[in-house]
Amino acid sequence: MRNEVSEQIKKRLREELKYSGLTTVEIAKRIGVSPEMVTQYITTDKLPKLDTFAVLCRELDLSADYILGLKD
Numbered sequence: 665m666r667n668e669v670s671e672q673i674k675k676r677l678r679e680e681l682k683y684s685g686l687t688t689v690e691i692a693k694r695i696g697v698s699p700e701m702v703t704q705y706i707t708t709d710k711l712p713k714l715d716t717f718a719v720l721c722r723e724l725d726l727s728a729d730y731i732l733g734l735k736d
Contacts, residue, residue: 669733673731674705674706677731680731684724694723695712695723696719
């Protein structure tokens with residue numbers, strides 16, 4: 665169950681980052697992490713820390729509820 669949720673979060677995050685039109689470097693600068701960390705969020709089981717996730721959602725105008733699978 666945990667893997668399914670993690671995969672869903674990763675998939676939705678990957679899609680939203682792609683649709684943002686920003687590069688990995690631009691996203692990283694906006695949220696205060698390295699570009700490699702952004703790549704890890706969408707390609708590995710590593711998820712952003714809660715505070716980084718909040719900044720990511722705010723900076724890219726993402727719905728945290730959607731990314732977390734709480735709403736479609």
